[in-house]
Amino acid sequence: MSTAQRILTTFEQIAGGPVPVGVRSWDGSTAGPSDPDVTVVFRNRRALRRVLWSPNEIGLARAYVSGDMDVEGDLFALIEGPAVIERIARRDLRELDRHEIRDIANNFLRLGALGLPPKPPAEEVRRRAGAKHSKDRDAEAVSHHYDVGNDFYRLILGPSMVYSCAYWATPGSGTLEDAQFAKMDLICRKLGLTKGMRLLDVGCGWGSMAIHAATHYGVDVVGVTISHEQRELALKRVAEAGMSDRIEIRLQDYRDVADGPYDAISSIGMSEHVGDAQLTNYACILFGLLRPGGRLLNHAIASVAPIAPQAKSPQTFVDRYIFPDGELLPLSHTVGALERAGFETRDSEALREHYALTLRSWVDDLRGSWDEAVELVGAARARTWLLYLAASALSFERGRITIHQVLAVRRHESGAAEMPRTRAGW
Known part of the structure; x- marks a missing residue:
């Protein structure tokens, strides 16, 4: 049996069934279909040791991010199709009998993959100081994700620099830039800005929403972020738009904002960082910053299943590499927190299919600028982002996660909410 065939056989044992992909080993041997859509390349034995020590998505991610394992062909075909990665990552090896475990162990032995666990890639977040969702720890987590480099984000996001779900009013029409404009405009209309x-x-990001609202709706905006690099570019973009007298960009935690009341609040792709335990406090703070009759638009990714008890150290690629301490909560948790704070929920719109399209566009942008991305952030970080964006697109397409725009209002004591009677009103 060739090295490549033994690797493929081992992963089929772990996956619990056929793995219809090509495999190429460090010795040049190949296995699998004669003309595969995707080929997994094992550049060295260390790739196998990573999986042996972490037989889940962390081991696979470490092998790919480090470059010990590579993918030639369509990454989407590897992730979707027969869901090869998912089957391996989610397989509970405790389900295997002792004969299966013995066979897998013998294959790893013959492949020379036994040895000490390799050091994780530098891009992986491991130890975290402080209490979860404390201000200092949140700042560290946000910096890990957003302070990667503004030029790198520009490659992926395009000129709009909007890092959240776009909105195609007519499916399949218009560019990503058009759809991001439409999304920001939709939010402004829902908030009733005048x-x-x-x-x-x-969580103002690079200032795109602030600039849009000030330019097209004549409002004065305070944007807050805890990312140094976001604020630096946001200030520059505000100045270039001639809006420095209308827009203030602060390096500030939302918990420290104390200069209300505001007429409206937008929170776009930010509450995923808040955490379930802090969600009601988050809602209460925003409620206190709004005037009676003021509206809040909370735009956030959500889970579509009940939350399972979370381990102390979540073994997920997203937690270790992308969003440390991030939490995707069911819509019911968000609405419940808003109502406990005193808000009246007036509307919720799901945009799941829109986010799948957005992510596909970002994947295309990253692939189309791959050499420049590697030059900016290194091959390992570029791989991390390609895997994250592609897997996220498929998660939205399959309905594993979704996204909602929740519109809530702080009512007057009389009960009047100053809201249009129908969606046509915005």
């Missing part, structure tokens, strides 16, 4: 209003943009 000239002279005061808007707080929580």
